[in-house]
Amino acid sequence: MRILNVCVIGHSHIRRLIDCGMQTETDNLNLDPEVFKVSFRGKGGLRLNKRVFRSEILHFDSIPDVVFLQIGENDICENTNSEKLARDIISVGQYLRDGVGVKVVIIGQLIRRMQFASCQNFNVFVVQTNEHLKRFAEPLGGIYFWGHRGFWKDFHYLGPDGVHLLCTPAEDQPMRKFRRSIRNAVILHSKVLRPPLCHPKREPGEMMWQLEDYHQQHHQLK
Template structure:
């Protein structure tokens, strides 16, 4: 999968962790980023964490922001795109992990609204929040999802999702003048970032936590999802 981009100039890597949550991404995904040294990362994370009732929306928001900041500040990724978490549907078959759909979708809306506002308010130049279209009306969800109500189907859901990801990547790509090459240093030439000391990383996480708590305590209104 190369998202229809020029294979001679851009290489797209797809990495997923079935059933994974934010903790697994921090343990495994960040090591993968260190290995590959991508310039742009598009993240679809947080859905499984929202299913866990022991996690508050605030907890999940803090975890997502922490991952984004680690990618940008610690691993020097030039652009990080955080995608909206998608709604779920009532399953049409028996599934292993079932959640109350109204409860989940309400938390999903709260989290998406908060992240959209947070990244806009804090003006993080290398982090953006991407709003997918075509997955929010009941009709579009029925067409896009498998009968488990969680995963996108091959015929409609994934093609639509891939188009959205391609658009997000195109927006994140550096703009070049006519005749100018986008190629810079290759991944072998790019310097490996120096890891943060445990003290600095702990202080960074504490600042993120405080920032999220302060923002949520302002009771920002939930935006309607387009």
């Protein structure tokens, strides 16, 4: 059975996920290396309109089967048009699918920030953009919107800077939850690329229903 190549792309959330994976030995998203081979491209401050995004981040010598995108938050400012931002993000997914040849593109929901660390109405724009992304992605084959569970009720998941996910030796639950969310997205949407697999290995404390029924809840913004 051929190993599926997965590439996780994004801004500082992904760059920090790389660091966390190296520290916790989960640099393959804790996925079976005989089934998935995961690589990462994370760059702090990444924006859609930066030349480096298309010239470096979206350039592949070997085309991945699956790409997970976590982008958009750094593009929000006081005069953001959330519908246009969502369309721009979707266009990246379409470029990856149609221009590069990626079979499955997963777009992660934008994540909120604390008010002191962002522009006015930042979180309003985040919610609006996520709603547009979900709507725009639904009719598109091979491009999917993915909602991260557990990042909506409050801001306990953020570190002191109000922007990045909390990840310290004393408290790394938010980053582990983020990794698990991306992992579940890859497991779910890669099913279209191969015959049904046996159950993937579970992470410590993870119940099987979280893998099998996750798709019933991931689209809900809580």
